[in-house]
Amino acid sequence: MPKELKLPAVEVRQSKGRTLYSFAVDGKLVHRFATISRVSRREGQLHGYQRPEALAHIEEIRNYLESPSPMVPNAVILAFDSRVRFKPAETKPPSKEVYSRPGTIIIPMEEQPDEDKPGFIVDGQQRLAAIRDAAIDSFPICVTAFITDDIGQQAEQFMLVNSTKPLSKALLYELLPQTRAQLPSSLSRRRLPAQLMVRLNQDERSPLKEMIQTATHPTGIIKDNSILKMLEHSLIDGALYEVRKRGNTEDGLEPMMELLRNYWTAVSQVFKEAWGKPPKKSRLMHGAGIISMGLIMDDASALLMETARPPTVQQYAAALQPLEKLCHWTSGTWDFGNGRTRKWNELQNTPKDIDLLARYLTDQYRSLVKDRPQKLRRVAQR
Numbered sequence: 001m002p003k004e005l006k007l008p009a010v011e012v013r014q015s016k017g018r019t020l021y022s023f024a025v026d027g028k029l030v031h032r033f034a035t036i037s038r039v040s041r042r043e044g045q046l047h048g049y050q051r052p053e054a055l056a057h058i059e060e061i062r063n064y065l066e067s068p069s070p071m072v073p074n075a076v077i078l079a080f081d082s083r084v085r086f087k088p089a090e091t092k093p094p095s096k097e098v099y100s101r102p103g104t105i106i107i108p109m110e111e112q113p114d115e116d117k118p119g120f121i122v123d124g125q126q127r128l129a130a131i132r133d134a135a136i137d138s139f140p141i142c143v144t145a146f147i148t149d150d151i152g153q154q155a156e157q158f159m160l161v162n163s164t165k166p167l168s169k170a171l172l173y174e175l176l177p178q179t180r181a182q183l184p185s186s187l188s189r190r191r192l193p194a195q196l197m198v199r200l201n202q203d204e205r206s207p208l209k210e211m212i213q214t215a216t217h218p219t220g221i222i223k224d225n226s227i228l229k230m231l232e233h234s235l236i237d238g239a240l241y242e243v244r245k246r247g248n249t250e251d252g253l254e255p256m257m258e259l260l261r262n263y264w265t266a267v268s269q270v271f272k273e274a275w276g277k278p279p280k281k282s283r284l285m286h287g288a289g290i291i292s293m294g295l296i297m298d299d300a301s302a303l304l305m306e307t308a309r310p311p312t313v314q315q316y317a318a319a320l321q322p323l324e325k326l327c328h329w330t331s332g333t334w335d336f337g338n339g340r341t342r343k344w345n346e347l348q349n350t351p352k353d354i355d356l357l358a359r360y361l362t363d364q365y366r367s368l369v370k371d372r373p374q375k376l377r378r379v380a381q382r
Helices: 027-033 055-065 125-133 151-162 169-178 191-202 224-237 239-246 253-270 287-304 313-326 351-369 373-381
Strands: 004-015 018-026 040-042 045-047 076-080 085-088 100-108 119-123 140-147 333-337 340-343
Touching: 004 085, 018 027, 027 119, 027 125, 027 140, 055 125, 076 151, 119 125, 119 151, 125 140, 169 191, 169 224, 191 224, 191 253, 224 239, 224 287, 239 253, 239 287, 253 287, 253 313, 287 313, 287 351, 313 351, 333 351, 340 351
Parallel strands: 076 140
Antiparallel strands: 004 018, 004 100, 018 140, 040 045, 076 119, 085 100, 333 340
């Protein structure tokens, strides 16, 4: 290994006294010349600025890097001390109208302890740790760097880079259906539910068309997260899981969409007065109502489904009828037993209230229809 690493680079003059350098380097080499300025206190004084490594996040990135065709487009940011230098390709100074010039960035590569390395990682420590740990020979990355001996300037840039607002979840859910690459598990788990949710919000035959509040449809009355939770429950261990397991069609989504259309159309018919109103006027369209009725969808489907074909609207409607008189979506008081009662509009979108309503409805439903599966199935043949 040479004692200096020489890489083609571009120098960019941004403002008075502020110059950036952009170049590409094998990510496996970065830890040879740059280190983490880890935040700590020694004798009451603050040192460094970086957070501890997030091991789960590093693992996610590492798995992605080991996939067939990974791409990391965003540059990591390094701060170099004045031992790193830039040698322009031309000796002639650039004019005022030209903001950049090509050249070579020269980085010392002598073996030395971390505290003596010429570079600090301002942003990208998780990506670089993942590249370091990944079972790959090399992985070129883009770097944006600046040169300063002032630790305060490094901390300033670290805060500016990390204070940007993250993407809203609503926008992430809208973008997910278009992705095909391997994603972190937290996003990958929601890709199929997000695909179904977008279809439910756009499909002309969907009873939920334009009712779901998303980044591109902010006037929807049902929160996207409530629909996603309902779909996730069913995909993990409910009716959608069964349809997906049994189906063998080219469009794997369509049988699941048929089930969802049929069931929620039946819900809109049986609970006609409560359907389509804002959550303040109807707890059916509230997170507690959507998630609880999603669990009833799984129970009803388990009773009715004999083949890969989803139950019909008529079958679902007949299955839901026994619940009609027990529900108080828009008025009255829920009686959950053992002295527990709630006015209709006191149910909140909290895990505790969702669990209370879901348990009540599923227990009541199972006791009301447990002896009726044959009768419910015959409804479709009338």
